[in-house]
Structures are given as structure tokens and as C-alpha cells.
Amino acid sequence: MSKPRKQRFILISIVSPAYTKVEAMEDLDELKSLVSTYGGADVVDVIQRRMHPSGGTYIGSGKAEEIAEMVGKKKIDIIVINAIVNPTQLYHIQQLCWPYNPNIEVWDRVDLILHIFNNHATTSEAKMQIKLARMRHMGPRIYGLGESFSQQGGGVGTKGLGETNVELMRRHWKEEMRQIQSNLKEMEKGRAQQVERRHNLGFPTVSIVGYTNAGKTSLFNLLTGKKKLEADILFATLDSSVGKMYDRDHNREILISDTIGFIKKLPPDLVDAFKSTLMESIHADVLLHVIDASDPKMEEKIQVVEMILSDLGLKDKRKMYVFNKVDLVEKTRLHEILEKYSQFSPHAISVHSGDGIVPLYHSITAFPFWF
Ligand SMILES: Nc1nc2c(ncn2[C@@H]2O[C@H](COP(=O)(O)OP(=O)(O)OP(=O)(O)O)[C@@H](O)[C@H]2O)c(=O)[nH]1
Ligand SMILES: [Mg+2]
Incomplete structure (x- = not known):
């Protein structure tokens, strides 16, 4: 074929x-x-x-x-x-x-x-979130087209028809959007209960966040032994996953979550549509902000992620910066980076080579979760 x-x-x-x-x-x-x-x-x-x-x-x-x-x-x-x-x-x-x-x-x-x-969505929740975001984004366009068509129609007897169609479409559109929103609300409730249950069970929770393609899922898989898709494409991950990491020092399990990556010029509507997916991060005890240290646009991307976190009300959440892909970074450059971001408990790691993973593991297990 x-x-x-x-x-x-x-x-x-x-x-x-x-x-x-x-x-x-x-x-x-x-x-x-x-x-x-x-x-x-x-x-x-x-x-x-x-x-x-x-x-x-x-x-x-x-x-x-x-x-x-x-x-x-x-x-x-x-x-x-x-x-x-x-x-x-x-x-x-x-x-x-x-x-x-x-x-x-x-x-x-x-x-x-x-x-x-749309192409990457696998779960029904992700599909619904995307549908809602698409409708919000495309909605005005459809109305706009409707207006142009009714103007084009223009001739005797056609104008009214055009307007009626646009009005019908608009109503149908609104009704469908309301329905999706209410389904998503239900799912959000379910998810909130799950998050709360885990919290009540006393699991410390760590959420991995960061720009798309930084290596979040790669790190998640390494820490939890899971096998989620890691790929050199943008937005490989659209849903959120939770896995467990065993903490030998305290004989307990720590929950780690992985979620959708961020990108610049993400309209607030889109972030909003993904709120329930991002719920795990919203309720985490600490965020691991994974950063591709080999990316020439690294600094700008850190700022983009910080801005979105702040939109999500996560500005003051405790966090560690995890500079990944250091196998691709020169030593002197790496020192500069670690110095510059010293207030964010920076770690330099490479999921590929394994560098820095043990110190990161110890920092996570030693994290003062309850303070
Ligand atoms: N060189 C190098 N590449 C890495 C490293 N860690 C991850 N990658 C590669 O970076 C790409 C993206 O990795 P993912 O783990 O899918 O990244 P992500 O942040 O989950 O990306 P999205 O889910 O798409 O937002 C993959 O091709 C990985 O193999 C690393 O330490 N070094
Ligand atoms: Mg991913």
C-alpha cells in the first residue's frame, strides 16, 4: 500500500x-x-x-x-x-x-x-477537553463565516434564511459546549476525589511539569518503572499518569505524576480546558520542573512554564528545577546554569546516560513533604 x-x-x-x-x-x-x-x-x-x-x-x-x-x-x-x-x-x-x-x-x-x-488524544477525557478547546477557538470563526455567507446570500428572500441558519448553528453550538462542559465537570469531580483519597492515605506527591519535549515522561518512566510513550515529538503526552516510586530511606511510596507539556502562546482557554488533567499538579506537594538544558531557547521556555504555572495558581508551590539532557551540554555551560538557578534546588541529570539520577532520587526522598 x-x-x-x-x-x-x-x-x-x-x-x-x-x-x-x-x-x-x-x-x-x-x-x-x-x-x-x-x-x-x-x-x-x-x-x-x-x-x-x-x-x-x-x-x-x-x-x-x-x-x-x-x-x-x-x-x-x-x-x-x-x-x-x-x-x-x-x-x-x-x-x-x-x-x-x-x-x-x-x-x-x-x-x-x-x-x-486531536491526533494524540487517547483518553475520552483528553478528547473531550480538546473538543471543548476547539469549539471555543473555532466558534467565533464559524459565526464569522455565517455572517459572511448571509451577506453573500444578500438577494431577495435569502438573507433571512442565512440569519436563521447562523442562529440555529449558534444555538446548537452553545448547547453542545454546555454538554461537554458538564461532562468534564463530572470527570473533574471524580478526579478530585481520587486526588483527595490519595492525599488522605498520606502519600507524598510529586508532579513533573515542564515545556513540551523536555523529557518529562522519560524521567517519569525512569522513576516509576512505567512505560509511557516518550518520543521526540511535541505533545506526546496529553493525559496524566500517576506512578509510584519506592523510597527506601523511609520505607514508603511516593506518588509521581506526569502530565501534558506546556508551550508558548498557549491561549488561556486551552489551559483551562486541561485544568482537570493538570489537577494532579495542582495538588502535588512539590513540582519537578523538567528543563531541556541543551535547548538554545531554554531560558525563554523556563519563563513560559513559570507563567503558565502562575496562571494555574501554582506560583508559590515548592519546586525543584531539573535540568535534563546534560549529555548534550558542555560542562562550563552547565556550571553557569546551575549557578544562575541556584535558588531552585537545581539538579543536572540525563535520563539517557543516568547522570545525576541518584542525587535527584535522594533529594526527592529527603524532601520535607509535610512542612
Ligand atoms: N539526549 C537526551 N535526550 C533525552 C533525554 N531525556 C529524554 N530525551 C529525549 O527527548 C525526547 C522527549 O522526551 P519525552 O520524555 O517524551 O518528553 P516530554 O517532556 O514527556 O514530552 P511531551 O510529552 O511531548 O510534552 C525523546 O526523544 C527522548 O528520548 C536525555 O537525557 N538526553
Ligand atoms: Mg510526555
């Missing part, structure tokens, strides 16, 4: 004119990993330097025309813009591309992340 043809992408990265070439390329890199995680082929990269998005098409009308022509020439299926773009602007770009490909899709960064989530 022949492989299905990969969907062909144009990637558009919008950066401030102040960015150097290297910075602009780094910005595009994350978008490239997202597209490759999705399974798409990156056919054309466009870096646009501008301070502010431009009116109707976000990327400027001249650029939008150029891109539309490229859609035809390069047989493009999907255009993705590395930003959160308003629905009308996406729709305008799509319209410009119709003469070249009537099935063209135009996504913003959130659409791309949501499509990846």
Missing part, C-alpha cells in the same frame, strides 16, 4: 523587526517541529518582519497575494501562521487562495496545536 501523501504546508512566522536572523530562524524552528509532529511537509517558509499585524489579512495584502500564488505553484494544502490570528483575517487569506486551491486551509498557531492534540 502506498503511503498517503503528506499535507503540504506554508509556514509563516511573524517576528519583530528587531529580531536578528538567528532569532527569527529559532522562532520558525518551533513551528517546524509542530508541523513535523503533525505529520505535514514543510514546503515553504516565510519570515515576515513587522511590528504590528496588518488589517484585513494580518500579513499585509501584498504578501497575502504572493502567498496565494505560491499555494497554486507549490500545491499547498495548509497555510499556518505562527501567531494567534483573528478569524476574519484567516478567512480573508483563505478567500485570496481559493482561485489557486479551493480546499486550502488557513490555520493559526492554536489551530495547529489543536490538530496535534
Whole structure:
């Protein structure tokens, strides 16, 4: 059987004119990993330097025309813009591309992340959370389209029909969203009871958090002996897992949880949709913030994670920074990092080589959980 043809992408990265070439390329890199995680082929990269998005098409009308022509020439299926773009602007770009490909899709960064989530979701809860997040994100777009269609309809007798359809759709949409929210609430209750039961049993709990692809699941598997999927893709993990680590020094078990990774420009709606998955972290005694020490964007990613933790009300939670993948980092650089983050009980580890795992284990078992 022949492989299905990969969907062909144009990637558009919008950066401030102040960015150097290297910075602009780094910005595009994350978008490239997202597209490759999705399974798409990156056919054309466009870096646009501008301070502010431009009116109707976000990327400027001249650029939008150029891109539309490229859609035809390069047989493009999907255009993705590395930003959160308003629905009308996406729709305008799509319209410009119709003469070249009537099935063209135009996504913003959130659409791309949501499509990846959708492909990776395995549990019914994750599927529902994603559906809710998609509806919240796409909702305005559907209404927007509805308005455009009813304007297009315009002729005698058609306008009313258009409006009725939009109104019906809107009502149906709202009802479905309410239903999903109430199902998720039920699941959240169940999960909260579970968390509480464990807490009452007196298990110390540790939650692994961090940017996507930092090596959280790899560390989780190592500490708990589980075999969850670790992969060089973004958002390999979407649900949350809890495992046990035996603490020899105190003859007890410590609960370790692994969960979804974070990424920059995650809209609050998405974080909100995943609240119940993140519940284990919310109730943990301590957070292990796993960081890919070999990543050139490490510092920015630490800040992104800190911001999301703070949105989740976890700003003051006790935490340790765990710098992973040190097999890929030079010794001098590592010293600099450990010095810079000395107030976060930093650990340098490599899940691959085993470096630093024993000291980390001892720090976890010696952690003053009850104080
Ligand atoms: N070189 C090196 N690679 C590592 C190390 N630890 C993990 N990795 C690799 O990093 C990639 C991501 O690992 P995961 O454990 O799936 O990362 P994650 O943080 O759970 O990622 P998501 O669930 O996708 O957010 C995999 O390809 C791992 O093999 C390490 O110590 N050194
Ligand atoms: Mg993972």
C-alpha cells in the first residue's frame, strides 16, 4: 500500500523587526517541529518582519497575494501562521487562495496545536477537553463565516434564511459546549476525589511539569518503572499518569505524576480546558520542573512554564528545577546554569546516560513533604 501523501504546508512566522536572523530562524524552528509532529511537509517558509499585524489579512495584502500564488505553484494544502490570528483575517487569506486551491486551509498557531492534540488524544477525557478547546477557538470563526455567507446570500428572500441558519448553528453550538462542559465537570469531580483519597492515605506527591519535549515522561518512566510513550515529538503526552516510586530511606511510596507539556502562546482557554488533567499538579506537594538544558531557547521556555504555572495558581508551590539532557551540554555551560538557578534546588541529570539520577532520587526522598 502506498503511503498517503503528506499535507503540504506554508509556514509563516511573524517576528519583530528587531529580531536578528538567528532569532527569527529559532522562532520558525518551533513551528517546524509542530508541523513535523503533525505529520505535514514543510514546503515553504516565510519570515515576515513587522511590528504590528496588518488589517484585513494580518500579513499585509501584498504578501497575502504572493502567498496565494505560491499555494497554486507549490500545491499547498495548509497555510499556518505562527501567531494567534483573528478569524476574519484567516478567512480573508483563505478567500485570496481559493482561485489557486479551493480546499486550502488557513490555520493559526492554536489551530495547529489543536490538530496535534486531536491526533494524540487517547483518553475520552483528553478528547473531550480538546473538543471543548476547539469549539471555543473555532466558534467565533464559524459565526464569522455565517455572517459572511448571509451577506453573500444578500438577494431577495435569502438573507433571512442565512440569519436563521447562523442562529440555529449558534444555538446548537452553545448547547453542545454546555454538554461537554458538564461532562468534564463530572470527570473533574471524580478526579478530585481520587486526588483527595490519595492525599488522605498520606502519600507524598510529586508532579513533573515542564515545556513540551523536555523529557518529562522519560524521567517519569525512569522513576516509576512505567512505560509511557516518550518520543521526540511535541505533545506526546496529553493525559496524566500517576506512578509510584519506592523510597527506601523511609520505607514508603511516593506518588509521581506526569502530565501534558506546556508551550508558548498557549491561549488561556486551552489551559483551562486541561485544568482537570493538570489537577494532579495542582495538588502535588512539590513540582519537578523538567528543563531541556541543551535547548538554545531554554531560558525563554523556563519563563513560559513559570507563567503558565502562575496562571494555574501554582506560583508559590515548592519546586525543584531539573535540568535534563546534560549529555548534550558542555560542562562550563552547565556550571553557569546551575549557578544562575541556584535558588531552585537545581539538579543536572540525563535520563539517557543516568547522570545525576541518584542525587535527584535522594533529594526527592529527603524532601520535607509535610512542612
Ligand atoms: N539526549 C537526551 N535526550 C533525552 C533525554 N531525556 C529524554 N530525551 C529525549 O527527548 C525526547 C522527549 O522526551 P519525552 O520524555 O517524551 O518528553 P516530554 O517532556 O514527556 O514530552 P511531551 O510529552 O511531548 O510534552 C525523546 O526523544 C527522548 O528520548 C536525555 O537525557 N538526553
Ligand atoms: Mg510526555
